[in-house]
Amino acid sequence: MSTASILDIQDLSVEIPTDSATLKAVRGISLDLKRGETLGIVGESGSGKSMIALAIMNLLPPSARRAAASINFDGSDLAHAGERELAMKVRGQRIGMIFQEPMTSLNPVYSIGRQLTETMTLHRKVSRAEAEKRAIYLLEKVGLPDPASRLKQYPHELSGGQRQRVMIAMALMNEPELLIADEPTTALDVTIQAQILYLLQDLQKELGMSMILITHDLGVVSRSADKIAVMYAGDIVETGTAEEVLRNPQHPYTQGLLECVPGYRGDAAHRLGSIPGIVPSMTGTIRGCAFASRCPRVVDACKTEVLPRKQLGPGRTYVCHDPDATRNQSTADLHSAANEVPVELPKTPGEKVLTVDGVSCTFSVRRGLFGKRRSLKALDNVSLDIRKGEVLALVGESGCGKTTLSRTIMGLQQPDAGSVSLGQHEISTLPAWQRARMIQPIFQDPYSSLNPRKTIGDIIGRPLVVNHIGTKPEQLAKVHKMMEHVGLPRRVFNSYPDQLSGGQRQRAAIGRALIMDPEIVICDEPTSALDVSVQAQILNLLLDLRDELDLTYLFVTHDLSVVQHMADRVAVMYLGEIVECGERRQVLTSPKHPYTRALLDSALSISPDLSVPAPGLSGEFPNPMNRPYGCPFHPRCPMAEQQCREEVPRPEIIDTTFVKCWKARTFSHQAKHH
Amino acid sequence: MLNYVLRRGFMALLVALTVSFGTFALFHFATDPAQTIAGEDAPQEMVDDIREQYGFDRPVLVQYGDWLGGVLQGDFGKSYFWKQQVVELIQEHAKVTIVLALSALMVTVVIALPLGISAALKPNSWVDRLALSTAVSAQAIPNFWLGLMLIILFAVTFPIFPVSGDATWKHYVLPSLVLGASSVPAVMRLTRTGLLDVLSSDYIRTARAKGFMGYQLILQQAMRNALLPIVSVLAVQLGHKLGGSVVTESVFSMNGLGRLAVESIFNSDIPTVQSLILIFVLTFVLLTLAADLINAWLDPRIRMG
Numbered sequence: 010m011s012t013a014s015i016l017d018i019q020d021l022s023v024e025i026p027t028d029s030a031t032l033k034a035v036r037g038i039s040l041d042l043k044r045g046e047t048l049g050i051v052g053e054s055g056s057g058k059s060m061i062a063l064a065i066m067n068l069l070p071p072s073a074r075r076a077a078a079s080i081n082f083d084g085s086d087l088a089h090a091g092e093r094e095l096a097m098k099v100r101g102q103r104i105g106m107i108f109q110e111p112m113t114s115l116n117p118v119y120s121i122g123r124q125l126t127e128t129m130t131l132h133r134k135v136s137r138a139e140a141e142k143r144a145i146y147l148l149e150k151v152g153l154p155d156p157a158s159r160l161k162q163y164p165h166e167l168s169g170g171q172r173q174r175v176m177i178a179m180a181l182m183n184e185p186e187l188l189i190a191d192e193p194t195t196a197l198d199v200t201i202q203a204q205i206l207y208l209l210q211d212l213q214k215e216l217g218m219s220m221i222l223i224t225h226d227l228g229v230v231s232r233s234a235d236k237i238a239v240m241y242a243g244d245i246v247e248t249g250t251a252e253e254v255l256r257n258p259q260h261p262y263t264q265g266l267l268e269c270v271p272g273y274r275g276d277a278a279h280r281l282g283s284i285p286g287i288v289p290s291m292t293g294t295i296r297g298c299a300f301a302s303r304c305p306r307v308v309d310a311c312k313t314e315v316l317p318r319k320q321l322g323p324g325r326t327y328v329c330h331d332p333d334a335t336r337n338q339s340t341a342d343l344h345s346a347a348n349e350v351p352v353e354l355p356k357t358p359g360e361k362v363l364t365v366d367g368v369s370c371t372f373s374v375r376r377g378l379f380g381k382r383r384s385l386k387a388l389d390n391v392s393l394d395i396r397k398g399e400v401l402a403l404v405g406e407s408g409c410g411k412t413t414l415s416r417t418i419m420g421l422q423q424p425d426a427g428s429v430s431l432g433q434h435e436i437s438t439l440p441a442w443q444r445a446r447m448i449q450p451i452f453q454d455p456y457s458s459l460n461p462r463k464t465i466g467d468i469i470g471r472p473l474v475v476n477h478i479g480t481k482p483e484q485l486a487k488v489h490k491m492m493e494h495v496g497l498p499r500r501v502f503n504s505y506p507d508q509l510s511g512g513q514r515q516r517a518a519i520g521r522a523l524i525m526d527p528e529i530v531i532c533d534e535p536t537s538a539l540d541v542s543v544q545a546q547i548l549n550l551l552l553d554l555r556d557e558l559d560l561t562y563l564f565v566t567h568d569l570s571v572v573q574h575m576a577d578r579v580a581v582m583y584l585g586e587i588v589e590c591g592e593r594r595q596v597l598t599s600p601k602h603p604y605t606r607a608l609l610d611s612a613l614s615i616s617p618d619l620s621v622p623a624p625g626l627s628g629e630f631p632n633p634m635n636r637p638y639g640c641p642f643h644p645r646c647p648m649a650e651q652q653c654r655e656e657v658p659r660p661e662i663i664d665t666t667f668v669k670c671w672k673a674r675t676f677s678h679q680a681k682h683h
Numbered sequence: 684m685l686n687y688v689l690r691r692g693f694m695a696l697l698v699a700l701t702v703s704f705g706t707f708a709l710f711h712f713a714t715d716p717a718q719t720i721a722g723e724d725a726p727q728e729m730v731d732d733i734r735e736q737y738g739f740d741r742p743v744l745v746q747y748g749d750w751l752g753g754v755l756q757g758d759f760g761k762s763y764f765w766k767q768q769v770v771e772l773i774q775e776h777a778k779v780t781i782v783l784a785l786s787a788l789m790v791t792v793v794i795a796l797p798l799g800i801s802a803a804l805k806p807n808s809w810v811d812r813l814a815l816s817t818a819v820s821a822q823a824i825p826n827f828w829l830g831l832m833l834i835i836l837f838a839v840t841f842p843i844f845p846v847s848g849d850a851t852w853k854h855y856v857l858p859s860l861v862l863g864a865s866s867v868p869a870v871m872r873l874t875r876t877g878l879l880d881v882l883s884s885d886y887i888r889t890a891r892a893k894g895f896m897g898y899q900l901i902l903q904q905a906m907r908n909a910l911l912p913i914v915s916v917l918a919v920q921l922g923h924k925l926g927g928s929v930v931t932e933s934v935f936s937m938n939g940l941g942r943l944a945v946e947s948i949f950n951s952d953i954p955t956v957q958s959l960i961l962i963f964v965l966t967f968v969l970l971t972l973a974a975d976l977i978n979a980w981l982d983p984r985i986r987m988g
Contacts, residue, residue, distance in 0.1 A: 066892065068888060068891055068892055070883070092896060093896065096891075096894050096895070096896040096897075097894065099894075100891065100892055100893065100894040101892060101893035101894035102894060105892075106889075106892040108885060108888065108889060108892075110885050113884065113885040113886065114885045114886055114888070114889045115886055115889065116886040116889070116890065116904060116908070117886070117908070117982070117983070117984055118907045118908055118981060118982050118983060118984075119907075120983075127893070127903075128893045128894070131893065131894055131895065131899075132894055163983040163984070163987070165983070165984045165987075166987070176889075179889075179893070
């Protein structure tokens with residue numbers, strides 16, 4: 010690795026004027042990137058990390074204002090270059106960029122081939138044929154099968170993962186010296202995320218590119234980045250090598266973020282650390298430290314004095330008073346009492362409260378008015394039971410049928426075959442109100458699952474009103490008590506959802522679900538729309554409430570670190586089937602199904618000394634309309650044999666774990682010796 | 684693509700038949716054609732005679748089938764009022780309307796598109812404000828008033844163009860301006876908001892990151908997307924101009940289909956009215972079909988969906 014800087018940013022600020030005040034999105038940051046290095050910029054939403062990415066080539070939205078002392082890119086100053094110079098000489102040519110949203114970042118009306126080749130023909134005097142040759146070469150490189158015929162396809166014919174591969178190929182058309190990747194894998198499934206990150210890492214090594222990787226995912230950054238810059242409220246609060254920052258964080262915010270990540274402190278922690286409060290809005294003059302209001306180590310000086318940027322070594326800095334008085338306090342200690350609770354209570358398996366028996370669900374899908382009807386098997390003979398007091402995690406990639414299954418359990422979807430019974434009653438025979446009293450959902454997106462025209466108090470109390478439970482004063486008292494339970498301040502009773510932060514909204518959604526004292530709560534990705542610090546608060550809350558109110562959760566998620574933290578038992582779904590189901594420890598430490606293994610390999614824990622693993626799975630999640638014959642997993646399975654291609658695997662039970670795979674016995678045997 | 688065209692064509696035909704049958708039935712329930720032909724004061728016997736003679740006593744469905752059968756062979760019937768073949772009548776009047784509608788559409792496009800595009804490129808600038816105030820005033824000014832003002836200004840005070848009639852190309856200038864101006868607000872606004880939407884989209888950001896800027900960014904990357912809704916609205920506007928330019932035709936005393944329709948309605952001339960409505964509906968349906976096809980050509984998602 011040479012030591013020459015390729016990018017040196019000095020004192021970059023981005024301001025966005027709004028009607029009432031000017032938002033300081035980036036506040037005078039400086040960054041330095043060496044040739045061939047990967048710099049990870051991490052931070053939660055609103056920290057300003059994407060603004061930096063856009064500011065480098067001045068691609069900010071028109072309303073934003075950029076100011077910088079200099080942005081030195083290999084000798085030329087991008088801060089003072091005109092639009093024309095940037096467009097003609099830098100953008101797409103020397104600096105390539107990949108964006109977060111693969112679904113909307115490609116122009117829908119032009120073919121993939123045109124969008125790839127124009128990147129090259131715009132900047133260089135090359136013929137279309139030459140550009141096409143390069144496009145085909147790159148598409149092959151990024152792992153799209155049959156690249157030549159891809160050129161004629163349009164974006165809507167490709168899946169999200171495929172589109173992101175096209176985006177990467179597009180960014181590489183002119184062999185850029187620097188690649189800026191803004192959350193390149195956030196919208197993708199974990200197996201695809203691992204494939205894409207591995208690909209980027211591979212290409213970077215091969216082409217000697219430098220890379221800026223912007224992400225909120227500490228696991229991703231720990232595997233991919235050489236250096237890390239942690240952002241908070243528009244400022245870089247800590248920098249250093251990935252190893253230094255993640256192993257020995259200096260800034261309380263970095264420490265707090267790491268504490269929030271499930272699994273960071275190993276299996277032992279019963280509760281996650283969490284950062285109280287929310288990011289303050291960066292308007293007006295900012296005095297002292299922006300993190301002071303949330304910091305566990307705050308002293309008076311933090312709120313008034315200008316912060317020192319402390320240098321620990323070359324490239325290793327942090328911005329904090331680091332007061333001696335509060336040296337040993339961290340976010341985790343705020344809840345120290347709770348952490349002393351013995352972790353694994355010896356659990357006697359409770360009685361079954363819910364039984365799903367052989368449920369199948371087929372949708373008939375017709376494209377267009379005269380298209381042929383085709384059937385889509387969303388659920389195929391799914392059986393499952395949930396026991397009193399447990400957390401059952403339902404895991405799988407998008408499209409695997411998780412949501413259909415949870416809808417069926419709630420009685421919102423009528424199965425074609427099989428039954429769902431609650432205790433003694435079959436759910437289809439129960440009247441709607443009784444069903445709703447026993448099962449309540451919490452949804453993924455707290456922004457759209459609460460009625461924007463109703464106050465929080467109304468929303469939480471609504472189920473009581475609908476079902477005529479109690480008198481008005483009783484209902485009111487119950488709502489107030491519930492708000493206390495879920496940690497909502499009394500003053501938000503009359504607020505509307507858009508006046509609340511994402512975490513508070515999710516608390517309100519939880520309150521609404523729990524006010525009926527349900528037996529079972531179905532949490533459908535309840536934290537995947539939230540930042541990691543807020544996720545930690547919500548997960549802690551859910552676990553506390555389970556203990557207090559004796560609840561049972563069906564926890565639908567794609568995030569295995571959350572599963573690891575929350576679940577007692579795990580069910581893994583693939584193409585509408587449960588392929589493995591068992592105790593959490595069994596499933597996560599010695600998986601019996603190759604798909605579970607692949608999911609586990611793709612989940613990136615925070616380990617700076619490891620790199621992104623080579624993807625164990627080839628290909629993508631298949632379209633449920635074209636179910637593979639035999640075992641539905643065989644086209645992607647590294648162990649598939651003749652039998653797998655021809656016969657549907659028979660379910661069996663190995664070491665108390667339910668598994669559906671012809672090779673399960675040999676596979677788990679191999680894994681043990683691995 | 685062929686499959687798509689056939690499917691849309693079939694749908695278009697269904698719509699045309701439904702609307703034409705609807706108006707046919709409505710007319711037969713609302714008025715008594717026999718009475719109309721016989722005259723207000725005709726004796727009941729004569730009316731009954733006519734009813735039998737013309738077949739008005741048969742069920743509506745049969746009459747409609749009969750009429751439709753004629754239409755399919757090019758026979759639209761004979762006008763009760765003008766005592767002339769409807770086909771001839773329409774032929775005489777159609778030319779004026781078609782020329783007027785097309786030139787009005789040109790006026791709309793020439794004013795609205797550049798104005799909308801420049802407004803979108805610089806939102807909240809003086810161009811944008813000019814465009815918006817043009818739109819508001821064009822929407823607020825009634826057609827007939829604008830027509831009269833133009834006549835006073837350019838035909839009376841400065842006699843550049845003739846006051847009325849449809850004999851030469853000069854006769855068409857003022858009416859085209861009036862009729863064209865009426866569509867400017869809708870098309871201009873749609874161009875502006877459509878292009879603004881596209882320009883703030885992720886794929887335009889991608890294009891900028893690839894090095895596109897200026898007119899290349901607008902023409903090669905954004906315009907095709909922004910055109911989709913404009914094509915649809917232009918088709919509807921052209922349909923309006925072909926079918927409903929009654930006011931303009933009246934102000935400028937042009938013998939187009941609009942005036943023919945109004946006079947036929949006043950005189951309860953059912954065969955003419957029915958034929959005109961069928962033609963208007965077909966025009967509309969064909970125009971939306973054409974717009975859909977153009978959009979399908981522009982947008983692969985429509986083409987393949």
